[in-house]
Amino acid sequence: MEIFALLIDGMLVALQPLNLTMIVIGVSVGLLIGAMPGLGSVNGVAILLPVTFLVPPGSAIIFLAAIYYGAMYGGAISSITLGIPGASTAVATTFDGRPLAKQGRASLALVTAALASFVGGTVANVLFTLFAPALASVALSFGPPEVFALMLLAFATFVGLGGDDIPKTIFSICFGLVLGSVGFDQISGAPRLVLFEMNGFLQGIGFLVLAIGVYGIGEMLWTIEQSRGEVTKTTPKMTVKGMASDAKEATKRGWKGTIIGSFLGFFVGVLPAAGATPGSLMSYGVAKMVSRKPESFGQGNPDGVAAPEAANNSASTGSMLPMLTLGIPGSPTTAILLGGMVIWGLVPGPRLFVDETEFVWGLIGSFYVSNMAAVLINLAFIPLFIWMLRMPFTVLAPMIFVLSIVGGYAATRDMFDIWLMVVFGIGAFFLRKFDYPLAPAVLAIVLGPIAEPTLRQSLLLSSGDPSIFFTRPVAGPITVIALILIFLPALKLLRRKRKVA
Template identity: 85%
Template sequence: MEVMSFLADGILLALEPINLALIIAGVTVGLFIGAMPGLGSVNGVAILLPITFLVPPNSAIIFLAAIYYGAMYGGAISSVTLGIPGASTAVATTFDGRPLALQGRASLALVTAALASFVGGTVATVLFTLFAPVLASTALSFGPPEIFALMLLAFATFVGLGGDDIPKTVFSICLGLVLAAVGFDTISGEPRMVLFEIDGFMRGIGFIVLAIGVYGIGEMLWTIEQTRGEVTTTNPKMTAKGMMSDAKEAAQRGWKGTAIGSLIGFFVGILPAAGATPGSLMSYGVAKMLSKTPEEYGKGSPDGVAAPESANNSASTGSMLPMLTLGIPGSPTTAILLGGMVIWGLTPGPRLFIDQSEFVWGLIGSFYISNIAALVINLAFIPLFVWMLRMPFTILAPLIFVLSIVGGFAASRSIHDLWLIVIFGLSAFFLRKFDYPLAPAVLAIVLGPIAEPTLRQSLLLSSGDPMIFLTRPIAGPITVIAIILILLPAVKLLRRKKTFAKN
């Protein structure tokens, strides 16, 4: 009952006129920041952080958290309408969101994303409210072996993403891992795989560069090649009655992905330094594995949109938990929020709930209000986003190209990265022509920088003994499950060959 009393006070604080205005403004700004390729919640929160010094700390953190929420919703917009992930958290949304848009069902994809995001954020906020101290202590017990086991599980869920052609899927994952290794060695600090000693490779290859190249330039070239230059448009229909019908279909066909994403996203999000991207990718893989119709994934399945969208919103709330209770950021965006709290004179940690209870519960109360505001504002803007798709592709293609170039440059301000975007776009186009799956490569470049250092740190802890991944109480079961999932496609293939031989 004490928790409910604190929560009621927090919601009332969030509903004060200045805080409510900041929530609406933050969610709206975040929605468009998330939709812009190359920006995302990290840049949005960082750019707008100085503005918060004009308001009290309570209002400042509520505003920045609202931007974070809005950006998580907004990432789906460019993924669906343009085929370019607004941020790494929305890359899995592209797998089914873009095919739905090309079928003239962008409204269904966007409505599904909005509803799944709302459910994921709400589930995570309720779990946050009820179990914050317990979950924080559990997350703290995750060391390098546990984090690596989790990353291995994420890779395992994606082994079957490329269909039945396992060698091509493995090749795609290996290609992504190679690209993720470019730059400085995380342990020794030595440069590695720096092609022709070009300085630009010293910084490594950023995810946003690969994502814009593969899903922006590559998708544009593929569509042009498929249509042979004909004037094409998806001609989507948008009515209030249609939105209601889409909402009903989203609830019927996306509930399982939403449930999976809400739970996986939150528990991955609370892990220090994990963030929403691994959670959304893992949720997509698990939803596909548990689906009765996995063949629909990648071709326009509402469940394939619901799983990553519910996961990234759930994870964004979960990542706040270690920041507030332990002083450890759960994602790059919460790292910036943590810096803001320190500047405002607040000390994150276990004492924060006691010494600054009004601040903490005001923030938790704002999660509920921000979630509702984000849903309403997102649904209100869907007709505008769908209208964009009525443009002929002869107009849309140059627009996608310009946005890809501008978004890529805005992220790093490097001409080197612009060349990489073009090269990755061309490479993705040719890989797709030869039926190589691109999603596993994208997964690898996202999770590679997390998996590699945790693997090496774990082996340093165990003096090179790989059994550390099987003997630890948390890492062991996760590793066993991952190994089973990795071997499962091979077992299915052998059974199929055996059946074929008998016939």
């Protein structure tokens, strides 16, 4: 009962006029930042950090957390309406959100994303409130072998993402892993795969550069090629009654993905340095695996929108947990929040809950208020997002191209990355033409930089003995499940070939 009393006190702090104003402004700004390709929550929080010195420390952190929440909601907007991921956390939303928009069901996709985000955020807030200390100790027990096993499980969920053509899927994953290893070796510091000795490759290939190139420029070229120069446009309808009907359909068809994303996303978010992007991609893969119609994923399945959106909102709350309880940031955005707390003289860690009770529970209370404000603001602006889709593609195509270039430059401020983005866009177009799945490559470039160092660290710990992945109590079961899932599609293919023979 003490926890509920503290939570009520915290919500009363969050509902104070200044804090409530900061929440509404923060969520609105975050929604805009999340919708702008290439910006995302990291850049938004970093850019607006100096503004927070105008208000007290508690209100400042609440404002930054509200931006984080709003950006998680906003990332789905450009993913669905334009096919350009607003942030790396919204890449998986593009897989089914964009096909729904092309079918004239953008309202369904946006409503599904908003409701799933709200449920994911609510579930994460409840878990955070009830189990913060216990989950922090679980996160500490995850060493390199456990993190690598989890990354292997993520790859396993995506082996079947490319359909029955397993060789093409494996090629796509391997290609993504190669791209993810460009730059300096994280352990030895030696440069790797620096093509033609270009200095631009030394900094590695940024994930947003790849994502905007593949899903912005590549998608634009593919649509132009499919339409063969015809003037095409989607004609979505938007009414209050239609939104209510979409909400009912979203609940009916997206509940399974929402549940998977809410719990899996929170668990992945709690792990230090994992963040919302792996959580959203893993949730999409798991939702496809347990679906009765996995072939409908990628064609406009609401579950394919609900799972990653619930996951990235749940993970954003989960990543706050190790930051507050252990002083370990769970994502790049929470690393900036951690820096802000230190600047204001707040020391994250176990003592924070004892020494700064009002601040901590005020922040936790603001999570609930921010979540409610974000879903209401998001639903209110859906008619505006739908209006964008009424423009002919001859107008949208140059807009997508300009937004892709501007978004990519805003994220990196490097012309080398802009040229790289264009190359990736052209490459993605030809891969689609030859029927190679793009999603596994995107997954690999996200998880590769996490999986590779943890694999090498694990082998260093065990003096090169791979049994470390099977003998540890947490890593062992995860590794076994991952291997079963990896080889399951191959066994199914062999059985099918035997039946045909």
